[in-house]
Amino acid sequence: MELIGNAQSRLIVIRGNSGSGKSALAMAIRNRRPRGIAIIGQDVLRRNILHVPDIKPSLAADYIDVSARFALNRGLHVIIEGILRDDIYGDMLRGLICCHNGKSCCYRYKISFDETLRRHKTKAEAAEFGEIEMRQWWQDDDALAGVEELIIGPDQPLADTVAEVIANCGWEPRSANDVSR
DSSP states (O other), X not given: OOOBSOTTOEEEEEEOSTTSSXXXXXHHHHHTSOSOEEEEEHHIIIIIIIOOOSOSSOHHHHHHHHHHHHHHTTTOEEEEEEOXXXXXXXXXXXXXXXXBSSEEEEEEEXXXXXXXXHHHTTSTTGGGOOXXXXXXXXXXXXXXXXXXXXXXXXXXXXXXHHHHHHHHTTOOOOOGGGOOO
């Protein structure tokens, strides 16, 4: 087992159905910290870079794994965000968490389909896909087996979730105005 990162590095995994708020949370966390956080988005790597289907064996899971290890081993903190179904990405995520020298924090959005659809309609890329595709991707309750995930519910404001993640990582809270770009 090759250890990755260091005692100070943070690995944050944010999972949930399409439209739940994963990307917004990842960006909000990074916006509250100084430079040094790599966001590894499943959609960006799988759909935009690799342009491959979300099936097993997964080239996207392998690419996320390599990307996270690369960033952690070079002193960056890492946020991995995406639907990240357990049956396709679970082994890779468990492997990263197991090998990570620093603190790993895992979160999962648990929100109704109607709420994720409502949230999706407010996004800039809402026209790229809609209710039909979201129903195909929907996972009713896709817990990451063997990993403690903190649940983010539908009524938890983004600011509160960001503050929770920052605290769980052991980082000092900073306002958005304190962060140099």
